Amino acid sequence: MNQKCAKKMERKLNKLKHVVFKETGIVCSLNPTNNIVICNAGLVNGLSEETILEHFSVYGTLNNIVLVPGKSCSFVSYVELDMACKAYEALNGQLPIAQDNKPVYLLYAERLPQHSIDSRKVWDELPGGLVILDDFITENEEKLLLSLCCFDDSLVSQMKNRQVRHFGYEFRYDNNNVDKDKPLDEKIPKECDFLWKRLHENTDWKQFVPDQLTVNHYSLGQGIPHHVDTHSAFEDPIMSLSLNSAVVIAFKRDDRDICVKLPPRSLCIMSGETRYDWTHGIIPRKSDVVLSNTGSYTLLPRGIRVSFTFRKIRQGECNCQYTRNCDSYIRKNNSELQIAASEIERLHVIDVYENIALHFNETRNKPWPNVLEFVNSFDVGSVMLDVGCGNGKYLGKNKHVFDVGCDTSCALLDVCKKNGFETFLTNCLQLPFKDAVADGVISIAVIHHLASEERRLQAIEEMIRILKVDGRALIYVWAKDQHKNNEKTSYIKQDRKNRKSDTDVVVADENSEAPVSKGMTLPVHVNRTQFKHKDVLVPWRLKNQQNTVEDTFLRFYHVFEENELSDLCSKLENVEIERCYYDQGNWCVVLRKTLIKNS
Amino acid sequence: MKLLTHNMLTSKCMKGVSVGYPLSIKALDIRTVEVEFNPEFVAKMIPKIDWAVLCSAAESLGKTELPKEVIDNYENDQDFLKKVHHILLEVDVIDGELVCPETGRKFPINNGIPNMLLNEDEIYL
The missing domain is CATH 3.30.70.330 (RRM (RNA recognition motif) domain)
Incomplete structure (x- = not known):
């Protein structure tokens, strides 16, 4: 220099x-x-x-x-x-x-x-339930197994990161599961049988006999992304035999990252929490850095590695305790949620409207101007459906269109019939209309009565389904915020007036709750006040002709935050939000049905 | 229930039903209600409806005045439009039932209102 x-x-x-x-x-x-x-x-x-x-x-x-x-x-x-x-x-x-x-x-x-x-990377310990059996097979046996599986292009699927071949059952990477009722003609080769005899003789796994085999062929530099094997697809344990080359596999859970060296001819047994709760993956690279027993680092070059992963197909659902990665648990939990939601709707929406129908009808006569304007914007010969029409206060307003109402309340539809309106009884989650028949849909103060987001989305999806392309829908839901722009809505303003006439009504406890479904309770809203919760029961005081309260019914509401309605609508692919506004304590959207984007 | 409504109704939301259309009508009480005739409305409605389904629904109620095919130049044929107007809007099924073509599930019609509500075991949760 x-x-x-x-x-x-x-x-x-x-x-x-x-x-x-x-x-x-x-x-x-x-x-x-x-x-x-x-x-x-x-x-x-x-x-x-x-x-x-x-x-x-x-x-x-x-x-x-x-x-x-x-x-x-x-x-x-x-x-x-x-x-x-x-x-x-x-x-x-x-x-x-x-x-x-x-x-x-x-x-x-x-x-x-x-x-x-x-x-964070740990070398000297194993996650619970992981066992590595070194030299589980001999070099000759390794050769035999490698010869079973020729990777010629006609037999294997080329994956992004590796080549795979399945025996017994096909593993589908689109849904990460197997078609349990469609076994493959090609079973696990008989040449593998010695493995189970050896396993049963030398380990605690005395019963394990797999019926599915996936052979992965990793070329130099290839790996596999972190994953947990689908719980409902396979039993516990899962066993993987490494052939031809060593590799370092990583197990991760929360912020823990454990590196484990899998030597060639070793059997890796993943059971318990390793099988259910830890992800495992192989970084795509050409060599691994390995921490040796003496505490020094060495570079372990990789060669072509072939793994035989043996699994047993699970019949029925998984029942493990590791719920966060358990697809069976998540499905069951979700369907229980839907059942609870439908029960809340039945008891606290459908039955309540049936009971209060006549009183409700007397109090719901004045149509909202912005809704009327929307209804009147449709041309001669348009078909309109009012989803949740109640007493039909928006039906028959535009004389040039054919409008039909639907609702869950028999009593309210009888009111419609008396006024000469066309209706049918239905739940808004299943509209009994053909696809693409309506030019317009309105749904005013309806989907806030649905007790889960999935159901609210499903209701919107149904409205869009029955709309023609370019057809429009108007949706109103109650807003959580009743003080928008420092101005109280008439809902709040009516407070004093109501209290005066209802001097005999005990003011509800601000923190009261009422049971709704199996062990669940919901807060009871204090009428004419700002909402404190998003999922609430709103009391309806049924009055008789003398204007005295006869009974109190609790109606379920999910009140919407700002943007919540438009965010929900934008989950649908064939929808364009034309307008989104706040109107007298409600969030409102005008939707236009489009062709599915990018198609 | 008007036949125009019937022309759009389906049981396709039921579990296991793929098309669910058209629903057959078993009518017990049919009435006629007078509806103001609007030729422009009827003319615009004709291309939107399933004509064959309308004809067979009308026939099942004993109304045979409609031709099997929509006539040419119908927009200017007042008599034809009036006939269609009557079938679409003035015939009202007050009592009876609708029947799913695939499952035979019956949907009652009471007071002119079809009950299309499905039970929990009939829908996909």
Whole structure:
């Protein structure tokens, strides 16, 4: 190095010394120690342990590599000082592994940073339920198994990351499950039978006999994304035999990351929490960094690896305790939720309207101007459906259209019939109309009575289904916020008036709750006040002709936050939101049906 | 229930039903209600409806005045439009039932209102 270059290098290193100190708080210098800091390459530049190991282990045994999250510097530590010195002399300003293949600049560090990304990576323990049996098969047996599976293109599916072949049952990657009633003609080869005899004789798994085999063929640099095998598809345990090459597999749960080396001919048994609750995956790369028993890092080059994964198809649903990854639990829970929701709607919406129908009819005569304007915007010969028409206050308003109402309340539809309106009884979740027959749909103050988001979305989906392309729907729901723009809605304003006439009504307790469905309770709303909760029971005081309260019924409401209605509508692909507004304590949208986008 | 409504009704939301159309009508009480005739409305409605389904529904109620095919130039034929107007809007099934063509499930019509409500075991949750 000439003098000019040396000067330049000195300046550069001096500058980097400050950068490293600022980023990590570690003092570094030109005075040799066992630790070398790579000042200008780290995780943010895409530097990996394996790259560091590949180049730095040439000069001696490493006992640590530290990549600092979010930083552009990294650290290596040698067992002996002279190894560090050799590496420093050879690599400083030379080794082109910094960004854009620029050379790295090195300094000696007084110590290593304490918190590294690898402090989460654990080598010396296994997750619960994981067993690795080394040398489960001999080299001859390995050869035999490898010969069973030729990977010629006509037999295998080419995956993004690897080649796979299935025996017994096809594993479908679209739904991550198997067609249990469609077994393949090709069963697990008989040549595998010795494995189970050996397993039963030597381990605690005395019963395990698989009926499904997936063979994965990993070329150099290939891996498999982190996953949990679908609970409802397979029993516990799952066994995987590694052939031809070792690999490091990672198990993750929460912030835990356990690295496990799978040598060739080893059997990896995943059971219990490993099978159900930990994900496992293989990073796509050409070699693995392995921490040896002596605490030093070595690079383990990969070869072509073939794994035989044996599983037993589960009949029925999974019943495990690891619910967060359990598809069976999630499905069951969801269907229980839907059952509870439909029960709430039956008791606290449908039955209530039936009971209060006549009184309700007397109080609901004035149509809202913005809804009328929408109804009147349809041309001669248009078909309109009023979903949840109640007493039919929007029916027959536009004389040029054919309008039909529907509702769950017999009593309210009888009122419609008396007024000469056409209706039918239905739940808004299943509209008994053909697809694409309506030019317009209105649904005023209806879907806030549905007790789950899935059901509210389903109701909107149904309205859109029966609309023609370019047809429009108007939806009104009650808003949680009854004080929009510092102005009280008439719902709140009516408070004083009502209390005066209802002096005999005990003011409801602000925190009262009422039972609704199996062990569930919901808060009871205080009439004419701002909403405190989103899912509430709103009392309806049934009055007789003398205007005295005869009975109180609790109606279920889900009151909507701002944007909630439009967010829900935008989940549908064939919908365009034309308008979204606030009208007298309600959130409102005008939707237009479109062709499905991008098709 | 008017025959125009019937022309759009289906039982396709039932579990296991794929088309559910048309529903057959078993009428016990049919009445005629007078509705103001609007030729423009009827002319616009004709291309929107399933004509064959309208004809067979009318026939099942003993109304045979409609031709099997929509006539040419119907927009200007007042007599034809009046006939269609009558069948679409003035015939009202007050009592009876609608029957699903695939499952035979009956939907009662009371007071002119078809009850299309499905039981929980008839729908997909």
